[in-house]
Amino acid sequence: MKPLNLLKHEIDKCVRCGTCRSTCPTTKVLGVETASPRGRVSLVSAYSSGEIGLSETYLKHLRECTLCGACRTNCPNGVDTVSIFASARAEAVEKQGAPLAASLAFRGLRDPGGIVGMGLKLARRLQGLLFKDASAGAGLVSRFSLPLVGNGRLIPPLAGTFFLDLPEVRAYESSKGAPGEAGKPRVAFYAGCGVNYLMPWVGTKSVELIRRAGAVVSVPGGQACCGMPAYAMGDLAAAREMARKNLEALESSGADLIATSCATCGHGLKSIMPELLSDDPGLKLRAEKVASRVRDISELLLNDLGFRGAGGGSGASTVVTYHDPCHLGRAQGLREAPRELIKMGRGTVLKEMKNPCLCCGLGGGLMYTNYELSMEIAGKKAENIKKSGADVVATACPGCIIQLKDGLHRAGVQTEVKHVVELL
Amino acid sequence: MLTNVVKHGLERIVGEANCSFSKEELLCYSYDATNTLHQPDAVVFPSGPEEVSLVLKMANSEGFPVVPRGAGTGFSGGSLPVGGGVVLSFERMRNILEIDTENMVAIVEPGVVTWDLQQAVEKLGLFYPPDPSSLKFSTIGGNIAECAGGPRAVKYGVTRDYVLGLEAVLPTGEIINTGVRTAKGVVGYDLTRLLVGSEGTLGVVTKAVLKLLPLPETTTTMLALFPDLRDAARATSAIIRARIIPSTLEIMDSVSIKCVEGFAKTGLPEAEALLLIEVDGHKAAVETEAEAVRRVCLENGAGEFRTASDRNEVKDLWKARRAVSAALYKARPGKINEDIVVPRSRIPDLVDGLRGISERHGVLIASFGHAGDGNIHVNIMHDRKSQAEAALAAAEDVFRLAVGLGGTISGEHGVGSAKSRYLDMELKPDAIAAMKRIKEAFDPKGILNPGKIFPGPGPQKRAPAGAGYAESK
Numbered sequence: 028m029k030p031l032n033l034l035k036h037e038i039d040k041c042v043r044c045g046t047c048r049s050t051c052p053t054t055k056v057l058g059v060e061t062a063s064p065r066g067r068v069s070l071v072s073a074y075s076s077g078e079i080g081l082s083e084t085y086l087k088h089l090r091e092c093t094l095c096g097a098c099r100t101n102c103p104n105g106v107d108t109v110s111i112f113a114s115a116r117a118e119a120v121e122k123q124g125a126p127l128a129a130s131l132a133f134r135g136l137r138d139p140g141g142i143v144g145m146g147l148k149l150a151r152r153l154q155g156l157l158f159k160d161a162s163a164g165a166g167l168v169s170r171f172s173l174p175l176v177g178n179g180r181l182i183p184p185l186a187g188t189f190f191l192d193l194p195e196v197r198a199y200e201s202s203k204g205a206p207g208e209a210g211k212p213r214v215a216f217y218a219g220c221g222v223n224y225l226m227p228w229v230g231t232k233s234v235e236l237i238r239r240a241g242a243v244v245s246v247p248g249g250q251a252c253c254g255m256p257a258y259a260m261g262d263l264a265a266a267r268e269m270a271r272k273n274l275e276a277l278e279s280s281g282a283d284l285i286a287t288s289c290a291t292c293g294h295g296l297k298s299i300m301p302e303l304l305s306d307d308p309g310l311k312l313r314a315e316k317v318a319s320r321v322r323d324i325s326e327l328l329l330n331d332l333g334f335r336g337a338g339g340g341s342g343a344s345t346v347v348t349y350h351d352p353c354h355l356g357r358a359q360g361l362r363e364a365p366r367e368l369i370k371m372g373r374g375t376v377l378k379e380m381k382n383p384c385l386c387c388g389l390g391g392g393l394m395y396t397n398y399e400l401s402m403e404i405a406g407k408k409a410e411n412i413k414k415s416g417a418d419v420v421a422t423a424c425p426g427c428i429i430q431l432k433d434g435l436h437r438a439g440v441q442t443e444v445k446h447v448v449e450l451l
Numbered sequence: 452m453l454t455n456v457v458k459h460g461l462e463r464i465v466g467e468a469n470c471s472f473s474k475e476e477l478l479c480y481s482y483d484a485t486n487t488l489h490q491p492d493a494v495v496f497p498s499g500p501e502e503v504s505l506v507l508k509m510a511n512s513e514g515f516p517v518v519p520r521g522a523g524t525g526f527s528g529g530s531l532p533v534g535g536g537v538v539l540s541f542e543r544m545r546n547i548l549e550i551d552t553e554n555m556v557a558i559v560e561p562g563v564v565t566w567d568l569q570q571a572v573e574k575l576g577l578f579y580p581p582d583p584s585s586l587k588f589s590t591i592g593g594n595i596a597e598c599a600g601g602p603r604a605v606k607y608g609v610t611r612d613y614v615l616g617l618e619a620v621l622p623t624g625e626i627i628n629t630g631v632r633t634a635k636g637v638v639g640y641d642l643t644r645l646l647v648g649s650e651g652t653l654g655v656v657t658k659a660v661l662k663l664l665p666l667p668e669t670t671t672t673m674l675a676l677f678p679d680l681r682d683a684a685r686a687t688s689a690i691i692r693a694r695i696i697p698s699t700l701e702i703m704d705s706v707s708i709k710c711v712e713g714f715a716k717t718g719l720p721e722a723e724a725l726l727l728i729e730v731d732g733h734k735a736a737v738e739t740e741a742e743a744v745r746r747v748c749l750e751n752g753a754g755e756f757r758t759a760s761d762r763n764e765v766k767d768l769w770k771a772r773r774a775v776s777a778a779l780y781k782a783r784p785g786k787i788n789e790d791i792v793v794p795r796s797r798i799p800d801l802v803d804g805l806r807g808i809s810e811r812h813g814v815l816i817a818s819f820g821h822a823g824d825g826n827i828h829v830n831i832m833h834d835r836k837s838q839a840e841a842a843l844a845a846a847e848d849v850f851r852l853a854v855g856l857g858g859t860i861s862g863e864h865g866v867g868s869a870k871s872r873y874l875d876m877e878l879k880p881d882a883i884a885a886m887k888r889i890k891e892a893f894d895p896k897g898i899l900n901p902g903k904i905f906p907g908p909g910p911q912k913r914a915p916a917g918a919g920y921a922e923s924k
């Protein structure tokens with residue numbers, strides 16, 4: 028990953044045309060230049076030339092960004108805004124000395140009000156988890172902001188048994204466990220924090236589908252958080268540690284392909300893990316090898332395994348709309364595959380909503396640093412979902428699921444939220 | 452610099468939350484799409500005409516400049532606080548107040564983004580035609596102040612043609628209403644038209660009454676490729692001569708095409724020049740016109756002609772077209788961007804003239820734009836270090852050429868601070884003097900957007916940056 032001083036050329040590529048104002052979810056909500064990609068690039072530019080320091084105002088505007096990448100995709104000059112913002116955040120954490128994600132996590136835990144409403148038992152488990160190994164649950168805190176309970180927040184309940192602890196999953200720890208069809212690849216399933224702690228059923232369903240499609244599945248032990256939340260918060264040291272752990276776990280699984288049902292983890296493993304480890308040429312090479320084998324569940328099922336559906340779609344009755352996770356649509360270029368899966372669902376018809384790739388507002392740690400803004404963005408999304416008239420909104424990322432549920436709940440919209448695999 | 456009295460005064464008027472003095476926030480209001488920097492001393496976000504009025508009254512009594520600002524996407528420096536002072540940002544006044552379907556009128560606040568208005572009225576079967584390429588991010592206030600135009604101008608006219616009336620605050624603080632919300636109205640001087648295109652120097656727009664049209668039944672989008680820019684220019688004149696008024700008739704040369712190739716998923720074909728043409732209206736008429744356009748293009752040397760087959764292809768083509776201006780930097784790091792207009796029949800002569808200028812000064816010239824109304828964006832692409840002088844000299848030659856062909860030095864971007872020193876290339880001294888008297892009558896103390904349109908006193912030094920010049924920091 029490039030430090031900020033090596034990104035000067037990238038920053039100077041911005042000609043301040045303002046095109047990106049039209050694509051940014053935070054500009055949509057707040058309207059002002061300081062909450063626009065162009066404003067943020069200008070601020071980072073001023074910071075890197077020494078015109079301004081690491082002031083609170085600077086950091087506020089820098090962190091009021093979901094890193095959704097919409098500005099990068101639409102910039103006529105191809106300015107890599109996301110890298111600029113990520114590097115600027117990393118530099119801030121480095122200079123301020125405090126690994127942000129972790130310190131925030133523990134601040135949340137120390138605040139007794141922070142755990143009210145979660146159920147003491149669960150809170151204790153979470154606390155234990157985080158104290159035992161901060162890297163294991165970093166995503167829970169900075170991504171799902173779990174121990175922090177805001178006003179009227181819909182808190183995602185912690186799973187009774189975590190996915191990786193389920194007996195049937197442990198049985199899959201090595202790929203010898205399950206028989207597969209000849210000629211089909213061996214697949215390692217990577218869970219990620221969202222699936223592991225919050226929605227294990229998405230994991231079990233994914234594993235079941237991979238098996239149904241004829242592949243041998245393993246769920247390798249030693250998996251850590253994908254590191255994306257720490258990366259987004261600028262805590263590179265933590266993110267690197269997780270990247271190394273995952274590299275080892277996934278390498279030693281010996282699988283041909285690695286599947287995940289989380290868009291963010293997918294993007295993290297495919298692109299960010301090698302970037303994080305790029306300082307060490309040896310590690311980088313290994314990471315790139317592993318990265319090239321990572322697949323989102325939808326592309327794995329459709330492209331690698333030739334999955335053709337459950338075949339049970341009699342008389343369509345459920346109208347499903349699809350939300351493109353930023354980390355799947357824009358970051359991995361996967362827009363069609365999840366839609367194809369929805370069309371194969373049991374009795375489902377797909378109906379597009381307006382602007383399906385508008386960010387849900389969760390990313391970049393925004394729900395953590397500015398929950399209100401994050402929810403206002405989710406509100407825009409909820410409006411589009413409501414207008415689509417769909418019964419179900421499906422998506423392919425646990426983060427988006429949590430956020431959409433919260434946003435819809437706030438807006439009083441009844442639409443159900445599901446992971447795409449749940450429709451199959 | 453503003454005194455503390457002024458700062459507190461501003462806070463009292465708009466509320467602390469709608470006022471910024473911090474270096475970081477000021478930085479974000481110090482540029483526009485010309486990419487030049489002038490830092491203001493304060494940014495305020497008014498919520499209505501009364502607040503604007505109070506700010507302007509204080510500016511008169513305390514003596515500081517006030518600069519209205521929409522989205523800051525102007526190409527002539529109109530919203531730059533060249534002499535510091537207070538930026539009046541309309542980003543928080545962005546409500547569509549009313550869409551009157553019966554009388555086909557919309558009433559909006561100035562910060563509404565043009566595209567948002569268009570989406571809202573189109574849902575009701577209505578149409579707001581002005582479509583600057585910046586339509587997805589520029590504001591109605593900015594469009595009115597610059598009299599923005601776009602591809603559709605060839606058939607539907609420019610912003611001016613859709614402003615029926617305004618609520619505006621005069622530089623001295625009075626809140627006035629101009630114009631009407633009816634189709635006609637001739638009572639008194641036409642202050643609406645005076646304010647439209649006045650670049651925020653005569654009044655601050657706080658509300659606009661806009662004319663709407665019925666949404667055309669259908670639109671057909673076509674693409675014609677030419678082996679030579681001159682052929683494309685000839686085809687343009689020929690289409691108009693054939694008595695067809697397309698709803699858009701856009702031209703792009705090979706440099707422009709190359710810079711945005713990646714933007715259309717379907718890919719832009721390689722060609723020396725292309726025309727992007729649309730005809731709209733009733734289905735039967737559109738079919739006949741589209742066929743006529745095809746014939747004329749092929750007769751005038753088009754090597755290939757296609758009709759877009761679905762909405763996504765159309766969206767793609769426009770995305771690419773709208774990206775040209777900003778994407779040209781891929782060709783060269785320096786750009787001077789002029790939006791001259793010549794009579795349509797003289798476009799071929801313009802093309803020849805530009806070739807000469809490019810050769811004479813050794814700069815790369817990229818041309819694209821609204822061929823249908825003769826408004827060509829001429830971009831002088833150059834190396835910022837070694838060619839700055841040559842580029843400025845070329846720009847002057849471009850103006851001379853345009854005026855010589857019976858045209859104008861700016862069709863839609865305005866004069867602002869970037870082009871003021873060229874004003875007398877087009878206007879006679881008496882006309883400039885008359886305009887200055889109008890400005891003085893409206894703004895005796897010269898507090899509203901000073902330093903724009905008219906060159907400052909004293910000998911005109913050559914500004915280091917020309918229009919649209921991206922200054923390296």
Ligand SMILES: Cc1cc2nc3c(=O)[nH]c(=O)nc-3n(C[C@H](O)[C@H](O)[C@H](O)COP(=O)(O)OP(=O)(O)OC[C@H]3O[C@@H](n4cnc5c(N)ncnc54)[C@H](O)[C@@H]3O)c2cc1C
Pocket residue numbers: 044045046483484518519520521522523524525526528529530541561582583584585588589590591592593594595596597598599600601602650651652654655656657773776777863864900
């Ligand atoms: C990529 C790109 C493409 C473009 N394409 C076109 C095009 O095709 N056609 C075209 O005409 N222009 C085009 N422009 C130029 C620009 O977008 C227009 O001039 C637009 O109208 C500016 O709107 P804005 O909201 O950004 O205004 P700003 O740049 O903020 O301001 C422009 C002027 O309006 C004044 N102003 C703003 N709001 C008010 C108000 N409420 N009351 C009084 N004065 C006000 C300002 O003082 C300033 O003088 C393009 C720009 C870009 C970056």
Ligand code: SF4
Pocket residue numbers: 040041042043044045046047048064065068098101102103104105106108777
């Ligand atoms: S679209 Fe790109 S070049 Fe234009 S202002 Fe945004 S980041 Fe800068």
Ligand code: SF4
Pocket residue numbers: 050051052053054063064067091092093094095096097098099108109
């Ligand atoms: S990454 Fe997304 S939220 Fe951040 S500035 Fe770009 S468009 Fe806005």
